[in-house]
Amino acid sequence: MFVNLDDVPVIKEIDLQAVPKQSKQRFWLHITSDGIGTPLYIPVIIIRGKSDHHIVGITAVVHGNELNGISVVQKLVKNIDPKKLTGTIICVPVSNVPAFLRQQRDFSNGVDLNRIMPGDQWGNESDVYAYRLISKVINEFDYLIDLHTASFGNINSFYVRANMNLPEIVQLAWLQNAQIIVHKESFGTLRYAAERLGIHAITVEIGNPNRFEKQVISNAYDGIINTLICLNMLDGAIHHPEEPAIECESSYWIHTDRGGLLEVFPKLTDFVEKGEVIAQISNIFGDVLETYEAPESGIVVGKRTHPVNPTGGRILHLGLPVT
Ligand SMILES: [Zn+2]
Secondary structure (H helix, E strand, C coil): CCCEECCEEEECCCCHHHCCCCEEEEEEEEEEECCCCCEEEEEEEEEECCCCCCEEEEEECCCCCCCHHHHHHHHHHHHCCHHHCCCEEEEECCCCHHHHHHCCCCCCCCCCHHHCCCCCCCCCHHHHHHHHHHHHHHHHCCEEEEEECCCCCEEECCEEEECCCCHHHHHHHHHCCCCEEEECCCCCCHHHHHHHCCCEEEEEECCCCCCCCHHHHHHHHHHHHHHHHHCCCCCCCCCCCCCCCEEEEEEEEEECCCCEEEEECCCCCCEECCCCEEEEEECCCCCEEEEEECCCCEEEEEEECCCEECCCCEEEEEEEECC
16 A cells, blocks of 8 residues: 655655656655554655666664764755766665654664664564665665764764775775774674675764754765765766875774763874873862873874763774874
């Protein structure tokens, strides 16, 4: 049966041939249902160009409170003229609908959807949701740009996570004009699962959760336009950044070993030297209990801003630049 929600058709699978060339179409994709049997729909927008070529997928909100990607998708859908496009763009402005509705990072059963990809057809509710997201939507793509932000209580630079051992991915990563590129394989993520399907995939970290931030939205948009130009899907000149990205061969979070109020000193994208004091912890009476030093020299990819710090809390995401 075919129903319409606000005149947007409901589909169970993506059928690209049903979308006329040189058109933009919106869909509600029925992915799973809740306990009373009401369907859960994922919004999907397909922009089909004048001829078939690559299929580029843009996904946002795999973590339910990471919202900047929604605006990036809306900007793309508004600005791209399908008559001037070669190939197809498939946009998913909200990938993790149950988490988005709860205004939280994780799926409705408390699971991080971006740690269990590609899911399991016969698993629990988050496993099935992940499996169907991959099999019904992501599987259609040749390229994937997955848009994220920092998690609650942390801030991020504008950076790309990518498997820099793969040449096509190296090019994709550099096209985003990010401040930092971090090499990561990241088992269990949407990006990793897409790579296993032969899809060229990167993750772009754009700003902070629970808000729309104009500047990073615009930066991420420019990176996607660069990508479309480079893939011969749009005409135009590739926009190069004022400062090239700092490429890191690895990165990791530095954690605390005691609880208290945390203050982290360096700013995003600062270079820190091995041994430099990067943070301190005070007790609730204001006495400094401990200072922390950078274990090696590197660049600040992200940092904790929330001062309440249990033992083992995050301090700083340190990137180790390629030498
Ligand atoms: Zn995320």
